[in-house]
Structure formats: C-alpha cells, structure tokens
Amino acid sequence: MRTQTATSSLGEVLGVSGADEDDLYAAMDWALARKDAIETALAARHLNDGTLVLYDVSSAAFEGRTCPLGKIGHARDGVKGRLQIVYGLLATTAGIPVAIEVFDGNTADPKTLTAQINKLKNRFGLSRVALVGDRGMITSARITEELRPAGLDWITALRAPQIKALVQADALQLSLFDEHDLAEINSPDYPGERLVCCHNPL
Structure with missing residues (x-):
C-alpha cells in the first residue's frame, strides 16, 4: 500500500x-x-451576514455492521436493503465546503435542517442568511416551523402540483412569458414570499 x-x-x-x-x-x-474548530474557521473566512449558503444531503452505503449510524433508508444509488449513512454539506455559492454533518442512514432530508440552522446561527454567529436547498428538503413545514422562526431566508423550488395550482388560480399566467423568460409573481398561498418563474420551452 x-x-x-x-x-x-x-x-x-x-x-x-x-x-x-x-x-x-x-x-x-x-x-x-478538530472538526468544530475547522468548520468555524472556514465559516469565518467564507461566510458573512447577508450571504447565500448552499445545503444538500447525500448518502453512502457501507459493508460494516457495527456503525451506530448505519441504517437502511432512502437509497439514492438505487441499491436497496443496504446499511447507509446520510451526510449534509454546507457550502458557499462558489462551492467551497464549509461544514459537514453525518446522520443516521434513515434520516429524511428535511429532518437534517435543524442542525444546520443551529450551526449557522449559534456556532457560526450568523443572523442573516439565505439557505439554498432543493424542494425535497426545504418543505413548507420546515419553512413554517424552523426557517421563519430562526429569522433565516431561503431559496428553493416549488413542486409540479404547486405550480399547477398557481396556474389554475390565475396567479401565474403563461402570457407573462410572451416577452420575457423570467417573471416575478405574488400569491396569497405564499404570503411574504417572492415567486420567480422561469419559462421552460420544453
């Protein structure tokens, strides 16, 4: 070796x-x-109030049987029935990793958000941050129960049924895209939120 x-x-x-x-x-x-000290130093170097912070999760399967975090959960690699761990990564908009955390292998993506909010607010001392994550993680429940109370902003995407509901309610009119491929709309279903719509020609 x-x-x-x-x-x-x-x-x-x-x-x-x-x-x-x-x-x-x-x-x-x-x-x-030295993980906490390393992450805190990276956050001090790369993050500040008013910044965007990217967050995503993934999983890794392994062959061992003694890891207490190893659980059978959502198999992202398509191989079901294997023990795995789930890990979440915080990064800058340039893709620079700042912090990583490992969770039980059966932890649902939205359930990892609490630890990240606490880390950003308490350990890194940031009070004004916009968390960017996918629609499977930044759910309506997480927005209501965690992000808003913590005073954090967020950027995510709506699911297809939510977009259809906006069209049916006339909040989103397809004629908005006649001249521009981006439009900002408001909806009473999303109070205080900016909805930015992008035209997909496909």
Missing part, C-alpha cells in the same frame, strides 16, 4: 512519502477531533 500512495499526486502535494490504512485512519481521527 505504501508504494502505491507514495506515487500519487496528492502525496506530492501534501509532502507525504507514503501512507497505509492505519495512517489514513489516524489522519481522520485527528480531523474529527
């Missing part, structure tokens, strides 16, 4: 002459013990 890692480009960049699995585990233990 050491002869293989000694010739990798990463080894050259980091000045590592060689590393085996024990070295790698030791490095991960070292990073884990």
Whole structure:
C-alpha cells in the first residue's frame, strides 16, 4: 500500500512519502477531533451576514455492521436493503465546503435542517442568511416551523402540483412569458414570499 500512495499526486502535494490504512485512519481521527474548530474557521473566512449558503444531503452505503449510524433508508444509488449513512454539506455559492454533518442512514432530508440552522446561527454567529436547498428538503413545514422562526431566508423550488395550482388560480399566467423568460409573481398561498418563474420551452 505504501508504494502505491507514495506515487500519487496528492502525496506530492501534501509532502507525504507514503501512507497505509492505519495512517489514513489516524489522519481522520485527528480531523474529527478538530472538526468544530475547522468548520468555524472556514465559516469565518467564507461566510458573512447577508450571504447565500448552499445545503444538500447525500448518502453512502457501507459493508460494516457495527456503525451506530448505519441504517437502511432512502437509497439514492438505487441499491436497496443496504446499511447507509446520510451526510449534509454546507457550502458557499462558489462551492467551497464549509461544514459537514453525518446522520443516521434513515434520516429524511428535511429532518437534517435543524442542525444546520443551529450551526449557522449559534456556532457560526450568523443572523442573516439565505439557505439554498432543493424542494425535497426545504418543505413548507420546515419553512413554517424552523426557517421563519430562526429569522433565516431561503431559496428553493416549488413542486409540479404547486405550480399547477398557481396556474389554475390565475396567479401565474403563461402570457407573462410572451416577452420575457423570467417573471416575478405574488400569491396569497405564499404570503411574504417572492415567486420567480422561469419559462421552460420544453
């Protein structure tokens, strides 16, 4: 193993002459013990009040059986019935990772949001942030119960049935796209929210 890692480009960049699995585990233990301090330093460098923060989750399956976080959950890779973990990543709009957190493998995406809000507000000391996430995570319930009470803003997308309801209620008129491919509308179903619509010719 050491002869293989000694010739990798990463080894050259980091000045590592060689590393085996024990070295790698030791490095991960070292990073884990300093995780909060590293994330706080990254947040201080890359995030400030009034910024957008990207958040998304994914999962990773593994073969072991002793990890307490390993659970059977939504299989994003299509392989069902395997233990997995779920992890959430906070990043800047440039894609620079700032913080990561691991959850039980059966944790639903929206349920990971609470930890991120607490991290942004309490550990990173940010009071004005817009969280950007997909529509499976930033749900109406999460907006009402967590984001609004925390004083955070958000950017997400509506699901197809919600868009159809806007069209049926005449809040969204397709003639808006006759001259422009973007339009901003209001709807009583979304009080205090800006709805930005984009024309998709397909």
